[in-house]
Amino acid sequence: MMKKVINYFAIPLAIIAIIVVALQSNSTVDPEIYSTDGLELDFTVSEDIAFNGQVSKSSSHINVHHTYVPYLGKSYNGFKEALGFKESRGNYFSVNTFGYLGKYQFGAETLKLIGIYNPNTFLYSPELQEKAFLANAERNKWILRKDIDRFVGKKIAGVTITESGILAAAHLAGPGSVKKFLRSYGNYNFSDAFGTSITSYMKRFSGYDTSSIKPDKRAKAVL
Template structure:
């Protein structure tokens, strides 16, 4: 009888031990910075957030992918930055370009990410209108050693202005352009090639 009691006691202890192996009473804490309450398309930094925390999202060749990749190249996606030449915001707009699309207060513009996104759309639509004939004529060709796409043309126009891009294309790549940091039309046409920019419609009078 004593042996049976001992045997059942050992069995109960073993079963208890096994059951505890599959039960955790420890509370698991989730860091708030990893919680997402909706679809994550992009990271919008605050004015005092370091640039190193802003990384370009992977959005493929969509239009959102195009504008986020271009914004990251211009400012690492920082809406609140002003560079040493006075270009401002995520897309590094100059004062003359902003005036063309109806923005006259640089301080308000710099503090308003939504306004900056609208400005990018308006400026791209205006550039697409200015370059509409060149897009039809040049897309699919190799010019200056670069396969020409619509998104490449529009990215280059954001860098250099549509007039300089038109001169580049019509000269077969002979009339180049480089900004103060050494970025060229040719480089932008190659880097931003193949994105879907059909979302943007040409608009001569595009405004905010």
């Protein structure tokens, strides 16, 4: 008889125990575990990644790519990673339809200016690509040093000019084109083959801390 009584209460007690455990588990869920704090959520379409055909268009829709990248703020690393993402989605081995190479989409002639004469070696060396980015930025900063002093803080073509914006635009269009843009107060606004303009880079990459980039006329990328 005792055995039957125990069996009678066993199932309800087990159910109650399961419910209590479930309620306790729910009450201790930490929402911070699921926080997106520290992530830059980048939803990119058309112009942003059209250079490598990663957006598919039709008359009815555009496919949107959702990409999550570490948040690096307005530091130098944030600057170069944001620029690398814009150029190639951070792909060191990317080659676009015009033959521009790597994470930062360098042309062969620009590479020669910073001491790189073998594009194939460059493409398969992430370390060399990072050195090339810095060397090119140092060289551009030297060429544009007077324009940086003169124009930073001014507003041109609706964009507040910053040093990082100038350096990003020089990466896109070359320092000579950036000089023309600044000195014409925006009347000369170069756009590349994909329609990306100096103005768009000035705005997109404004306000980063690029003070660690030192002007260097003879900057070279050396492993």
